[in-house]
Amino acid sequence: MKGVFITGTGTEVGKTLVGVGIARQLDQKNITVVPRKPIESGCIRQGDELIPQDASALRDAANYRGPLSEVCPYRFEPPISPVRAAHLANKILTTEQLVNICLQGSEEGFLLVEGAGGFYSPLAENGLNADLAVALQLPVLLVARDQLGALSQVLLNVEAIQMRGLHLAGVVLNAVDDEQDDHMDNSADLRERLSCPVFTNPHVTTGIAELPDTLIDSLTTRVTGTPHIRAVR
Numbered sequence: 158m159k160g161v162f163i164t165g166t167g168t169e170v171g172k173t174l175v176g177v178g179i180a181r182q183l184d185q186k187n188i189t190v191v192p193r194k195p196i197e198s199g200c201i202r203q204g205d206e207l208i209p210q211d212a213s214a215l216r217d218a219a220n221y222r223g224p225l226s227e228v229c230p231y232r233f234e235p236p237i238s239p240v241r242a243a244h245l246a247n248k249i250l251t252t253e254q255l256v257n258i259c260l261q262g263s264e265e266g267f268l269l270v271e272g273a274g275g276f277y278s279p280l281a282e283n284g285l286n287a288d289l290a291v292a293l294q295l296p297v298l299l300v301a302r303d304q305l306g307a308l309s310q311v312l313l314n315v316e317a318i319q320m321r322g323l324h325l326a327g328v329v330l331n332a333v334d335d336e337q338d339d340h341m342d343n344s345a346d347l348r349e350r351l352s353c354p355v356f357t358n359p360h361v362t363t364g365i366a367e368l369p370d371t372l373i374d375s376l377t378t379r380v381t382g383t384p385h386i387r388a389v390r
């Protein structure tokens with residue numbers, strides 16, 4: 158199965174911005190994208206309906222024909238961990254249910270899944286984001302805020318992704334903030350330590366990420382079996 162599981166070092170690091178960029182750029186190459194954000198909290202109430210912001214943005218970017226309920230059926234209003242939000246709504250959701258949502262209707266296209274929070278954030282009653290990624294056996298794209306402290310966050314996540322036996326499609330260092338110390342160079346420091354591709358995404362004012370072609374191309378041509386960490390030193 159072709160696809161990608163977009164995870165991050167945490168919340169608000171740019172998973173959706175990057176996912177939207179990927180969906181848009183794949184669609185421009187006439188690749189059918191099947192977006193999934195199986196569970197979303199912090200949804201906006203409109204009348205009787207809860208509108209999932211991330212799922213809506215992914216669906217629009219992918220030009221997806223299916224209904225929003227296929228992209229994100231499990232929606233909760235409080236902007237808290239999805240599992241806790243589900244509890245408050247007296248719902249118990251399992252990883253298997255989320256797997257089904259991701260797989261249903263995905264046969265024909267490139268399955269683009271955005272998790273919630275970070276790789277080890279709980280996503281269902283019986284599993285973390287990591288467990289959904291493992292169940293789907295998708296390559297993982299790790300998004301991190303390009304800021305002081307990113308090196309440790311990325312290396313910890315890469316080790317966790319590696320431990321789960323997943324293919325790491327790459328790391329995206331995302332400049333969420335406008336200003337950065339000129340002396341900082343996280344991408345160079347990570348490239349010394351990782352054998353997977355390290356991409357950068359600049360700060361944007363348009364809300365639209367223009368991701369490198371090498372990233373888009375690598376997602377559609379899968380390579381496996383390379384170790385992710387050269388050495389942690």
Ligand SMILES: Nc1ncnc2c1ncn2[C@@H]1O[C@H](COP(=O)(O)OP(=O)(O)O)[C@@H](O)[C@H]1O
Nearest residue numbers: 165168169170171172173174332333359360361
């Ligand atoms: N490269 C960037 N430049 C400018 N703003 C960004 C960038 N990346 C993310 N943002 C902004 O940061 C916020 C969090 O990004 P988002 O993609 O929603 O993160 P996540 O999906 O990881 O929670 C959003 O308001 C988004 O528009």
Ligand SMILES: [Mg+2]
Nearest residue numbers: 172173211271
């Ligand atoms: Mg998001």
